[in-house]
Amino acid sequence: MQENYLAKWLNNELTEEEIIQFKKTEEYTSYHKIITASNNLQAPEFDQEKALQAINNKRNTIKETKVVKLNPLKKYISIAAAVLLICSLGYFYTTTLDQTISTDYAQNNEFVLPDNSEVILNAESKIAYNKNSWDKKRDVSLEGEAFFKVAKGEKFTVTTNQGIISVLGTQFNVETRTNFFEVTCYEGLVNVNYNGKDYKVPGGTSFMVINGNVAPLSHVKTLVPSWTLNESTFKSIPLEFVFNELQRQFNLTVTTKNVNTKQLYTGSFNNKDLELALKSISIPSKISYTLEENKVLFYAQE
Amino acid sequence: MNIDNHNNVCEEKIYNQVFTTNSKTVFNYIYYKFGNEEKAYDAVQEAFVKLWENCAKVVPSKAKAYVYTIANNLYLNMIKADKVRLKYAHLNTDVSNETPEFLLEEKQFQEKLERALASLPENQRTTFLLNRIDKKKYAEIAELEGVSVKAIEKRMHLALKSLREHINGI
Incomplete structure (x- = not known):
């Protein structure tokens, strides 16, 4: 009998002679019985579907972690960091930056400061x-x-290029134009520092500097500046400043011909009605005007 | 890294095919060794997940050997095996014709066989059951176990011999 004949027997590799010989042995019955019984053996149930499902789930998480990796996260983090940086820089910049409010020709703007102080900008x-x-x-x-x-x-404190006005709580108007500086106090007391010198301006008075000359305090009867009521008021003011104000209020260009712009003007003009305003200036000053689009020519009367 | 999906297991179709063909046997293989269904189930999962992770490196022809190796390595260091419990399928279902004595005797014999199988060395039992239950050829078992066909024949021979001796109480 050849080596490992039992294995050979199971694999049908024995010769006919060997089989006959093997069948004669007394063990054969036992072996045959074992093989017959073992042929009916079954391994435990294995749910292939369930296993594949479980594996697919794991595979998906692997796929995600594998393909997605850390790079996109890194990308998002860097984007987030960049945005944060820009935002904080922007915040830092804007908070250190001054808040600016401005008006153009023929505009008024009324607004409130953080402490509820009101400002009307001409x-x-x-x-x-x-x-x-x-x-x-x-x-x-x-x-x-x-x-x-x-x-x-x-x-x-109101800082202008002509002077510094400081108050504790009051109502006042500041006008600072070329060669013209006027601070009018309507209530309380205002301190004006002009050319390093302090001037106390009590309520109902006006401090004025024209062409560098400080005029004596003049009385003001109104409670608010007339321009806040759409009226520009002047009291012994050279015409050139009146014309400048007219230009600002109506966004036009004023030219003069044979007109003494140093001539003083007392009166007011409406800030909305140009015809009326032009008449308000020309008639008391005894001058004439022509209006073409947004250009006004004042000229001396014949 | 080979990204040609047609030549590796990364392609869903090939992967599923490898799974369908081999998962049950991998399960049985580990079960025969250790007699623990849960471990066998985990081994299948572990092996096939690993196969997926390394799908680009594994050609389809090596996939089978790969999963068996992974499954086997998983419990390589496990010393004590649980008792292998097997069921008996009554393929010749004409049981009613058998006498009660015969049925009892058959049942007793099956119990003896089960105990005998459990007492076999792990490698003999695995070889024997892979051949008898999973109808694996000796060459195939040799490949899985990484030994020669002759070694498998030896295991088979010794397994059968031991089983008889155990059952007959020799």
């Missing part, structure tokens, strides 16, 4: 303040003309 004017440090320092810078109704509180 035509072609600009105001700037820092929102962030407002609580510590009430400080605005002004170009042009504005009327302030300051809420009570710490010192309120």
Whole structure:
């Protein structure tokens, strides 16, 4: 009998002689019985579907972690970081940056400062303040003309290129135009620092500097600047400043011919009605005018 | 890395085919070794997930050997095997004609066989059952186990011999 004949027998590799010989042995019956019984053996149930499902689930998570990896996350993080950086820089920039409000020709703008102080900005004017440090320092810078109704509180300062006005809480108007600087106080007391010198301007008076000359305080009868009621009022003001104001209020160009622009003007003109305004200026000054589109020519009467 | 899907297991069709053909036998293979269904089930999952992870590196012809190796390595260090429990299918269902004595005797014999199988060395039992239950050829078992066909024949021979001796109480 050859080596491993039992294995050979199971595999039908025995010769006929060997089979006959093997069948004669007494073990054969036992072996045959074992094989017959083992042929009916079954392994435990194996749910192939379920296993494949489970594997597919795992595969999907692998696929995600495999394909997605960390790169997109990295990308998102870097985007987020960049956005955050830009935002914080922007925030830092805008908070340190002054808040600026400006008006153009023929415009008025009324707004409220962080402490509820009211500001009315006349035509072609600009105001700037820092929102962030407002609580510590009430400080605005002004170009042009504005009327302030300051809420009570710490010192309120208006800085202009001609002078510094400081108050504690009052209503006042500041006008700073070329060669013209006027601070009118309607209520309380205003301190004007002009050329390093302090001038106290009490309520109902007006401090004025024309061409560098400080005029004595003049009385003001109105409670608010007339321009806030769409009226520009002048009291012994050279015509050139009146013309300038006219240009600002109506966004036009004024030219003169044989007109003495130093001539003083007292009166007012309407800021909405140009014809009326032109008459209000020309008639008392005894001059004539022509209007073409947005150009006005004032000329001396014959 | 080979990304040609037609020549590796990354292609869904090939992967599923490998699974369908081999998963049951991988399960049985591990079960014969350790007699633990849960471990066998986990081994199948582990092996096929690994196959998927490395699908680009495994050519279809090597996929089968790959999953058996992974499954086998998983419990390589497990010392104690549980008792292998097998069911008996009554393929010749004409049971009613058998006498109660015969049925009892058959049942007793099956119990003896089961105990005998459990007492076999792991490699003999695995070889024997892969051949008898899964109808694997010796060459195929040799490939799975990484040994020669002759070694498998030896295991088969010894397994049968041991089973008889155990059952007959020798």
